[in-house]
């Protein structure tokens with residue numbers, strides 16, 4: 001195996017070794033199953049980050065409407081997490097534009113007779129939808145200001161969280177997790193946990209060993225894409241937890257490098273999948289440029305509506321210098337494409353319903369929003385011909401919540417890429433010798449140089465006085481020894 005060319009994961013690990021940690025978690029080359037490389041994504045990210053941040057702070061994008069208390073349809077609820085950080089502050093509807101409330105009223109009037117009193121009987125998705133949305137006429141639907149409820153560490157963990165992730169990977173992921181994830185027993189040791197002396201031994205051995213994505217070739221493109229999207233979303237959630245972590249001993253919020261290294265850095269495939277998910281969502285966003293130019297944001301203020309359109313257009317324009325990040329046309333082309341498509345869509349719908357089983361309000365909020373965001377991206381990419389993506393031909397393509405969810409999901413992914421850079425730097429700083437050690441090395445170096453210069457001068461004098469033979473390796477000993 002030592003003659004086998006290094007694959008992406010191995011190069012990734014080698015990079016860590018060669019760069020003293022400066023390139024930690026900096027993958028390069030083509031992002032598998034996309035049409036772009038890691039560098040292009042990082043460059044788009046640096047061009048767009050401030051723009052997407054400004055957009056999600058605008059009036060239209062900061063409010064999200066959902067039912068936070070829908071029953072888990074798959075198993076008995078384990079109850080909600082009672083930590084203060086798990087709770088969500090809701091927004092008084094009367095503060096919001098009337099048009100948005102009428103939206104919900106419209107849905108109520110359009111639903112079958114009497115359905116307002118049987119909310120779960122209302123069909124809340126169309127054939128093209130990849131998500132099962134909350135019924136807007138449900139009495140429990142609330143508005144939430146996303147800026148007041150950031151996704152971060154809440155302390156939600158244990159069997160309840162584990163059951164949700166397990167249901168997603170084991171029952172709704174085409175049974176391919178063992179092929180796509182780190183299926184070999186040694187892979188978890190692939191990247192070092194930084195400490196004063198990183199364990200490089202197992203790392204070097206693993207360079208020649210099997211790596212995470214070995215199952216790739218056995219799994220068809222559509223299933224790989226599905227898995228990578230879910231795994232990328234999971235990575236993104238983990239990164240936010242680590243980026244805004246609550247240190248119980250100091251009582252402070254802040255980035256936690258060990259958390260990042262353990263959950264992401266030690267698993268190159270999880271890092272790669274977040275870039276993948278970013279590339280797919282970005283592709284959907286760029287395809288909506290024309291549609292959103294006509295979209296009625298109805299913020300209750302015409303100037304604000306116009307500002308929203310400009311922000312979106314500016315954001316999308318800055319991604320257009322790069323080639324498309326993902327080619328959706330390569331998907332669902334084989335003989336069994338229709339059944340694969342339906343299976344893909346239905347699994348994803350299930351994932352959106354599983355979000356009602358998340359036992360922490362705030363995690364549920366962001367879980368529901370981000371599955372809706374990903375589902376919206378999938379709908380834009382796979383459910384319609386390109387000609388049906390214009391507002392004129394298809395004004396009902398996206399509802400209010402889908403637009404909000406899509407851009408907030410894109411923002412969450414962008415924030416994850418930003419956090420990766422921060423953790424990269426923290427990692428390098430941790431590997432760098434502390435200042436006292438650097439100072440000591442400098443002093444010893446200066447002293448050695450002084451000693452060598454002295455010895456050189458002395459040797460030169462002795463050669464001139466004929467007390468030292470001219471060393472045979474010097475052709476012309478006086479030349480290099482000048483100016484003495």
Ligand SMILES: Cc1cc2nc3c(=O)[nH]c(=O)nc-3n(C[C@H](O)[C@H](O)[C@H](O)COP(=O)(O)OP(=O)(O)OC[C@H]3O[C@@H](n4cnc5c(N)ncnc54)[C@H](O)[C@@H]3O)c2cc1C
Nearest residue numbers: 152153154155156157161164165231234235241270363367
């Ligand atoms: C939808 C959802 C949203 C959540 N939101 C929050 C939140 O906002 N704040 C918060 O503090 N907690 C949140 N949690 C909980 C959090 O995700 C973890 O479950 C919890 O912190 C325990 O982490 P863990 O280390 O046990 O592994 P988990 O993250 O629970 O992972 C479970 C298993 O999945 C596999 N795995 C992990 N990451 C990946 C990946 N990227 N790709 C493929 N496989 C992977 C591993 O085998 C791992 O053991 C959320 C949970 C869910 C289900």
